[in-house]
Amino acid sequence: MSMVTNSLLLQAVIDPQGPIAFWPWLAFTGVKLLVFFTIYMLGVAYLTLAERKISAWIQHRHGPNRVGPNGFFQPLADGVKNFLKEETLPPYVNKAMFILAPMMAFIPALTIWCVIPWGASWASPWGRVDMVLADLPIGFLFTIAVASLGVYGIVLAGWASNNKYALLGGLRSSAQMVSYEISMGMALIPVLLFAGNVTLRSIVDQQAQMHLWNVLTLSIAFLVYLISAFAETNRLPFDLPEAESELITGYHTEYSAMKFSLFFIAEYANMATQSAMIATLFFGGWDIPFMTADNTGAVSFPLVLLSMAIMMAKTLFFLFFYIWIRWTLPRFRYDQLMSLGWKVLLPLALAYIVIVATLMLVLDAAGIDRGLVYGLIFLGVNAVLLGLFFVFLDRGKIVSPANAPLHAEELKRLRGITASRARLSALSGD
Amino acid sequence: MAINVKVVERPIEETSYVRATLKGMANTLKHLVGGHRVTTQYPEQRESISRRWRGTHRMLTTEDGKAKCVACGLCPTVCPANCIKLVPGEDEQGNRYPLVFDIDEFRCIFCGYCQEVCPEEAIHLGRHYENAEFNREGFIYDLERLMAQTHPVTEMWDPADPKGE
Ligand code: SF4
Numbered sequence A: 001m002s003m004v005t006n007s008l009l010l011q012a013v014i015d016p017q018g019p020i021a022f023w024p025w026l027a028f029t030g031v032k033l034l035v036f037f038t039i040y041m042l043g044v045a046y047l048t049l050a051e052r053k054i055s056a057w058i059q060h061r062h063g064p065n066r067v068g069p070n071g072f073f074q075p076l077a078d079g080v081k082n083f084l085k086e087e088t089l090p091p092y093v094n095k096a097m098f099i100l101a102p103m104m105a106f107i108p109a110l111t112i113w114c115v116i117p118w119g120a121s122w123a124s125p126w127g128r129v130d131m132v133l134a135d136l137p138i139g140f141l142f143t144i145a146v147a148s149l150g151v152y153g154i155v156l157a158g159w160a161s162n163n164k165y166a167l168l169g170g171l172r173s174s175a176q177m178v179s180y181e182i183s184m185g186m187a188l189i190p191v192l193l194f195a196g197n198v199t200l201r202s203i204v205d206q207q208a209q210m211h212l213w214n215v216l217t218l219s220i221a222f223l224v225y226l227i228s229a230f231a232e233t234n235r236l237p238f239d240l241p242e243a244e245s246e247l248i249t250g251y252h253t254e255y256s257a258m259k260f261s262l263f264f265i266a267e268y269a270n271m272a273t274q275s276a277m278i279a280t281l282f283f284g285g286w287d288i289p290f291m292t293a294d295n296t297g298a299v300s301f302p303l304v305l306l307s308m309a310i311m312m313a314k315t316l317f318f319l320f321f322y323i324w325i326r327w328t329l330p331r332f333r334y335d336q337l338m339s340l341g342w343k344v345l346l347p348l349a350l351a352y353i354v355i356v357a358t359l360m361l362v363l364d365a366a367g368i369d370r371g372l373v374y375g376l377i378f379l380g381v382n383a384v385l386l387g388l389f390f391v392f393l394d395r396g397k398i399v400s401p402a403n404a405p406l407h408a409e410e411l412k413r414l415r416g417i418t419a420s421r422a423r424l425s426a427l428s429g430d
Numbered sequence B: 001m002a003i004n005v006k007v008v009e010r011p012i013e014e015t016s017y018v019r020a021t022l023k024g025m026a027n028t029l030k031h032l033v034g035g036h037r038v039t040t041q042y043p044e045q046r047e048s049i050s051r052r053w054r055g056t057h058r059m060l061t062t063e064d065g066k067a068k069c070v071a072c073g074l075c076p077t078v079c080p081a082n083c084i085k086l087v088p089g090e091d092e093q094g095n096r097y098p099l100v101f102d103i104d105e106f107r108c109i110f111c112g113y114c115q116e117v118c119p120e121e122a123i124h125l126g127r128h129y130e131n132a133e134f135n136r137e138g139f140i141y142d143l144e145r146l147m148a149q150t151h152p153v154t155e156m157w158d159p160a161d162p163k164g165e
């Protein structure tokens, strides 16, 4: 009895905006863990269905429609199938690494999900509850670090399989991921400059404060990040590690049943994570558009739910975008992939950092505070930069064509060399 | 001798990757929302098959339920796949009838010669394509099975009516 009155008394003095005590925190974290990961795993399962359905619709088919109403239980059937299938372990593989690899691909994808803020904080009767599993002070540095761990799973899978196709897939994957990770990190630096902090929460707050999403103020960074995200998740047009037509699905050639399924889940989990990251970093995260009530620290529960719905909608849109692109673009050639990463995206990202940093220095010196005007100036600059991007870069330079363009002078020079060689050999008489 | 490389100055519409991508995305989106589906939902819907479709055989019967076949031996002779096994028999009235009449549907190439050659219009190919079996032996159709089949029979190509009108 006294316990109850005690807690009631306590409740009266707790500030809903203030930090939460340990036990309620633990309870809430448990609940959040359950809810977020249930949604995540179900989402990943249904993402496979979504991909099959959308691809079918684009190709004028019906897609899976036999299990449950309109194929709704297809992911369950797939799951059961994968559990019941035979686990093959080829005799020539490196057993320990072969078994470890799918886990190494799967766990990083899962881990990043913890740091993504899903909604405004809730002013609960026990104190402030953040809608994020772990509000890490190192924020997106953690996501970059962990996302890059995913490549180990793929490389190990390729290596441990002891199969030339698998090894090629693994090698391609490592080269691809390492090169695109750099552009990805560089694309995040303008965001970091804006927010002045690496926590994802402060990035969302900064966008709310500026009344403009980062996609408008930092468009080039967004483009670079988007393309790198495609490469990081091994999705078409950058699915060279799998490349069914030339590598018989690359690194997971030797895998079967649930181990294969883990790679599959990891790919979709990565997609979901990257979509949520794009939504957070460039599309305002959980911030409710045209509303300031949600930016005042902790808010009431309906508002929290609304902000979570907004974040979910943005994430779903990017998931759809991933699938949409997959069924639109053909796979890149390997040299195109590398030249895009190193010769276009990286210099672009670096130049953009310089431009953004300079502009920020100038604007800060001019005494413009970081509000709407600040954002609009950046918007204008971006419009100009995007114009330049399309006028200069998008002239056969982004993707090198199969017949590399040869300029007339270059051709003349080459012909001159051939001609003088012919003369020389005629003179020397052989 | 230098190789002559023709250098084509391509117009911007052809060299721009972004434009091509956007165009492609618009195209796929158009098909996505178009709602036009072409798949036949097989067990519920079926494609109609041609009247000259050549599927698994049928042996037609007389009114009193006997096979029309008179064991003349023409069809095993003409069969290019050599898949008809015929053992003729003769009853008290001197009528010939098949003692054994097996067709191996796995060896059959569904050429339709047997139907073409049969003087009694006894053996026919059928307009039928659902032939799953659990083992290979199931595909050797004996006389009883050939007579029990009920699917419509194939119409042979008629030179007087080449388009089947
Ligand atoms: S259809 Fe042709 S191959 Fe088949 S049984 Fe008749 S004659 Fe032989």
Ligand code: SF4
Pocket: B068, B069, B070, B071, B072, B073, B074, B075, B076, B086, B114, B117, B118, B119, B120, B121, B122, B123
């Ligand atoms: S051709 Fe006709 S009648 Fe002659 S054996 Fe064959 S099925 Fe019987």
